[in-house]
Amino acid sequence: MDPKKSRDSAESARAAQFPDEVLERVLSLLASHKDRSAVSLVSKTWYNAERWSRTRVFIGNCYSVTPEIVARRFPNIRSVTLKGKPRFSDFNLVPQNWGADIQSWLAVFAERYPSLEELRLKRMTVTDESLKFLALKFQNFRALSLMSCDGFSTNGLAAIAARCRNLTELDIQENGIDDNSGDWLSCFPENFVSLEVLNFASLSSDVDFDALERLVSRCNSLKVLRVNRTITLDQLQRLLVRAPRLTELGTGSFLQDLNAHQYSELERAFGGCKNLHTLSGLHDATALYLPVLYLACANLTFLNLNDTALQDEELAKVLVHCPRLQRLWVLDTVGDEGLEAVALNCPLLEELRVFPANPFDEEVNHGVSESGFLAVSYGCRRLRYVLYFCRQMTNAAVATIVQNCPDFTHFRLCIMNPGQPDYVTNEPMDEAFGAVVKTCTKLQRLAVSGLLTDLTFEYIGRYAKNLETLSVAFAGSSDWGMQCVLEGCPKLRKLEIRDCPFGNAALLSGLEKYESMRSLWMSACKVTMNGCEVLARERPRLNVEVMKDEESSDGQAYKVYVYRTVAGPRRDAPPFVFTL
Amino acid sequence: MQGLVVWFNTWKFQGKTVPFCPLPTGKTQNTRRMEGVSRNGEAPQLLDFIAKEREWLMKRLQEQSHGPPPPPEDKALELRLGPPGDEDRSNIDFTKNCDLQKDESPLSLGYFNGRNQAQAQNFAPYLQFSPSISQTQLPVLAKDSSSDTVDLQNNNDTEKKKALPPASAAANTAVPDSSQKRTAPAPVVGWPPLRTFRKNLASSDDHGKPAPKTHQNAVSSKIVSERSGKGLFVKMNMDGVPIGRKVDLNVYDSYQKLSAAVDELFRGLLAAQRDSSGRGIKSMPDEEKSITGLLDGRGEYTLVYEDHEGDRMLVGDVPWHMFVSTVKRLRVLKSSEISVLGAGGQKQDKMPSDSAMQ
Numbered sequence: 001m002d003p004k005k006s007r008d009s010a011e012s013a014r015a016a017q018f019p020d021e022v023l024e025r026v027l028s029l030l031a032s033h034k035d036r037s038a039v040s041l042v043s044k045t046w047y048n049a050e051r052w053s054r055t056r057v058f059i060g061n062c063y064s065v066t067p068e069i070v071a072r073r074f075p076n077i078r079s080v081t082l083k084g085k086p087r088f089s090d091f092n093l094v095p096q097n098w099g100a101d102i103q104s105w106l107a108v109f110a111e112r113y114p115s116l117e118e119l120r121l122k123r124m125t126v127t128d129e130s131l132k133f134l135a136l137k138f139q140n141f142r143a144l145s146l147m148s149c150d151g152f153s154t155n156g157l158a159a160i161a162a163r164c165r166n167l168t169e170l171d172i173q174e175n176g177i178d179d180n181s182g183d184w185l186s187c188f189p190e191n192f193v194s195l196e197v198l199n200f201a202s203l204s205s206d207v208d209f210d211a212l213e214r215l216v217s218r219c220n221s222l223k224v225l226r227v228n229r230t231i232t233l234d235q236l237q238r239l240l241v242r243a244p245r246l247t248e249l250g251t252g253s254f255l256q257d258l259n260a261h262q263y264s265e266l267e268r269a270f271g272g273c274k275n276l277h278t279l280s281g282l283h284d285a286t287a288l289y290l291p292v293l294y295l296a297c298a299n300l301t302f303l304n305l306n307d308t309a310l311q312d313e314e315l316a317k318v319l320v321h322c323p324r325l326q327r328l329w330v331l332d333t334v335g336d337e338g339l340e341a342v343a344l345n346c347p348l349l350e351e352l353r354v355f356p357a358n359p360f361d362e363e364v365n366h367g368v369s370e371s372g373f374l375a376v377s378y379g380c381r382r383l384r385y386v387l388y389f390c391r392q393m394t395n396a397a398v399a400t401i402v403q404n405c406p407d408f409t410h411f412r413l414c415i416m417n418p419g420q421p422d423y424v425t426n427e428p429m430d431e432a433f434g435a436v437v438k439t440c441t442k443l444q445r446l447a448v449s450g451l452l453t454d455l456t457f458e459y460i461g462r463y464a465k466n467l468e469t470l471s472v473a474f475a476g477s478s479d480w481g482m483q484c485v486l487e488g489c490p491k492l493r494k495l496e497i498r499d500c501p502f503g504n505a506a507l508l509s510g511l512e513k514y515e516s517m518r519s520l521w522m523s524a525c526k527v528t529m530n531g532c533e534v535l536a537r538e539r540p541r542l543n544v545e546v547m548k549d550e551e552s553s554d555g556q557a558y559k560v561y562v563y564r565t566v567a568g569p570r571r572d573a574p575p576f577v578f579t580l
Numbered sequence: 581m582q583g584l585v586v587w588f589n590t591w592k593f594q595g596k597t598v599p600f601c602p603l604p605t606g607k608t609q610n611t612r613r614m615e616g617v618s619r620n621g622e623a624p625q626l627l628d629f630i631a632k633e634r635e636w637l638m639k640r641l642q643e644q645s646h647g648p649p650p651p652p653e654d655k656a657l658e659l660r661l662g663p664p665g666d667e668d669r670s671n672i673d674f675t676k677n678c679d680l681q682k683d684e685s686p687l688s689l690g691y692f693n694g695r696n697q698a699q700a701q702n703f704a705p706y707l708q709f710s711p712s713i714s715q716t717q718l719p720v721l722a723k724d725s726s727s728d729t730v731d732l733q734n735n736n737d738t739e740k741k742k743a744l745p746p747a748s749a750a751a752n753t754a755v756p757d758s759s760q761k762r763t764a765p766a767p768v769v770g771w772p773p774l775r776t777f778r779k780n781l782a783s784s785d786d787h788g789k790p791a792p793k794t795h796q797n798a799v800s801s802k803i804v805s806e807r808s809g810k811g812l813f814v815k816m817n818m819d820g821v822p823i824g825r826k827v828d829l830n831v832y833d834s835y836q837k838l839s840a841a842v843d844e845l846f847r848g849l850l851a852a853q854r855d856s857s858g859r860g861i862k863s864m865p866d867e868e869k870s871i872t873g874l875l876d877g878r879g880e881y882t883l884v885y886e887d888h889e890g891d892r893m894l895v896g897d898v899p900w901h902m903f904v905s906t907v908k909r910l911r912v913l914k915s916s917e918i919s920v921l922g923a924g925g926q927k928q929d930k931m932p933s934d935s936a937m938q
């Protein structure tokens with residue numbers, strides 16, 4: 001008997017004792033989509049049980065699959081998460097109208113998932129028409145989260161507010177949208193009470209405050225409120241007294257002339273927020289008004305100060321009140337001294353992000369340096385996520401930092417001057433990142449910067465065995481560097497490269513690799529059309545897309561985006577995108 | 581048409597002084613120039629200079645390198661000019677490059693001009709282009725986009741890239757910590773990697789800043805000037821209000837914000853002045869009239885400032901950072917009185933009617 005057949009029949013015999021319904025019930029408890037993917041590969045029975053029981057689907061690259069295929073495989077989806085454009089589109093490296101439009105997905109979902117409840121989009125193009133369509137077609141719709149999306153305006157939001165009776169979440173983050181007016185907020189009907197999450201911090205126009213106040217009053221389940229900076233302090237006070245159960249708060253402007261009475265009222269309102277664990281906003285906050293917060297900071301685990309240019313002493317005073325802080329985002333105006341205060345006051349810190357206040361400023365006499373980072377590493381041993389923009393760094397400092405904190409899972413270091421060496425020894429920063437990958441065995445995400453030769457990539461390929469995402473800019477010496485990474489990092493999923501001397505040999509060294517990855521981005525490298533054509537020919541299950549712009553000469557592949565797909569070449573590609 | 585960037589510092593070279601070459605401008609708007617900058621037109625001359633004296637330069641740079649001798653594996657990384665990988669350096673087409681047209685714009689290397697990546701990348705664009713870091717800079721010659729040089733580059737992948745960075749490093753170690761201020765290179769597209777708000781910038785546009793305000797995860801335009809780092813307080817007086825205020829200009833980064841702050845600060849005081857019966861400290865927000873139109877002349881009041889020369893100027897004409905560096909004092913004047921003063925700067929005069937009219 002064919003061994004395979006015997007295995008199958010034995011297995012189906014076992015499965016027969018295990019009804020599909022039970023299997024589905026068990027599998028429905030699986031949340032992680034990685035687990036679900038694994039489960040679906042076990043056998044046909046399990047594949048079917050899994051697909052029937054899945055209610056949430058995550059699609060990391062909207063062009064890797066078509067909505068029809070998704071709908072065919074998963075009949076019972078309630079929540080969809082989609083990511084569209086390559087990440088470098090956040091930095092203007094992807095032209096407008098590139099694609100990733102949600103409408104084609106919504107059209108299919110309207111038919112196949114009429115009970116769709118949640119839509120979470122990142123870097124997708126969403127038009128007002130799509131938002132109106134969404135509001136109209138999905139009666140059960142509850143949660144909309146748009147991060148770094150574009151194409152819509154507040155008119156679309158008005159449609160959502162007006163029609164989605166059961167909306168629990170409206171989360172608009174960092175999008176390039178047209179803010180026509182704040183009237184959208186008044187479109188929530190007066191009998192609408194279900195909102196739990198409202199984030200409009202990134203919109204710039206005024207909203208009807210009375211409408212907002214009434215909305216907050218009647219939505220007793222509101223847990224997350226992030227207002228935009230048109231909301232003043234006294235308005236904030238009125239909101240806070242109506243929403244004492246908030247767990248996440250994003251304030252508006254923190255700059256206002258308050259009299260003594262208003263000040264104490266505000267302080268009292270903050271004091272009433274006993275459940276606050278996340279705080280953001282605080283635009284233009286100064287030492288004068290920050291103290292109103294202190295009563296609310298006892299349980300704070302995430303403090304996002306990157307909208308306020310605090311100095312070191314101001315930050316220190318705040319941090320004293322936040323002993324439980326796990327995540328902190330600051331501007332580099334706090335300086336190395338501010339980071340020393342972090343080290344002193346935040347022993348539980350796991351994530352630190354330091355953003356530059358003046359990234360394009362030509363005066364380089366401020367910001368943070370290696371000593372701030374070092375200080376934090378001494379004081380915050382649990383650090384596992386760091387995003388650090390600085391103007392100088394040394395190999396020795398990084399080596400010490402990772403010795404102090406070997407548990408890094410995300411290490412994103414941006415030395416802002418491209419190709420800058422160790423400023424003390426003037427050597428490349430190879431040893432710094434070598435130390436990172438050697439010491440931090442759990443590293444999943446790495447972004448490198450500074451002057452780097454192929455040696456950095458040799459280290460990465462040799463040691464970064466858990467690395468999933470790598471971002472490279474202005475680094476490397478030759479094709480060999482990229483080859484090391486492609487051949488060495490078994491779990492690599494996303495590789496994004498710009499302005500590096502990697503050419504066709506490097507590109508083609510990944511022939512065996514790309515189908516196990518989500519995507520590859522290479523821009524301003526040395527890849528040519530010939531190389532891309534070879535890749536496309538050898539690997540038909542990849543989409544090899546080249547973006548042409550007026551700068552690139554013939555033969556040059558200026559921007560290359562390669563990704564695995566079962567959907568075939570894009571049907572909606574704009575004229576400047578060539579699929580080879 | 582892509583050109584070359586030739587970069588050097590001033591140095592005495594066989595008795596002749598060679599001036600700076602400007603930072604690569606290429607397609608980017610780099611209006612800042614370093615001191616002693618020479619115009620692009622001089623580039624061909626300087627190239628000639630270099631071509632003849634190349635050996636001198638290499639020798640000098642090597643002499644100046646006080647750093648430890650490069651480890652053996654870096655032999656391939658020795659100081660080179662022109663496309664590395666060429667063992668015989670004298671074959672480098674310096675002469676070709678010396679025939680630069682005068683009107684060729686200098687090619688900015690690599691990242692300095694995001695648009696020119698395709699051409700610049702042939703050369704290690706990883707040098708630190710800061711004049712202060714090294715007194716003697718390595719002249720970097722990026723190849724033109726002509727196809728033969730591109731091929732030349734492509735043939736010498738492995739060696740070439742390693743050449744320049746350590747060379748510059750070697751040059752850099754030679755130099756003591758310079759007192760010159762380091763200037764950052766010209767802005768590159770999409771660098772540093774920070775998210776931008778293309779459309780949300782409109783409401784708080786800063787006239788002067790060329791690059792979009794960027795910010796990770798937040799509304800962008802609140803980047804605060806770091807001028808003094810500690811606070812730039814200027815006095816502000818308003819017509820009809822006996823008590824002035826002090827404002828910290830470092831807290832604002834645009835005229836709109838300053839205008840809003842003026843409104844906040846003086847609204848109550850103005851209302852208190854108007855209400856002669858005096859309602860005490862607690863002012864009713866609803867009854868205070870907002871002070872608007874400070875910048876465009878449409879409001880009842882207009883914002884003016886006095887600069888370091890004592891001239892009174894309308895607020896809003898110059899880029900914000902320039903304003904902050906020259907402002908000494910702010911005044912909120914009744915717009916009706918402004919028209920009495922002449923346009924442009926005038927010596928401050930207590931009696932506006934006395935000032936000459938244009």
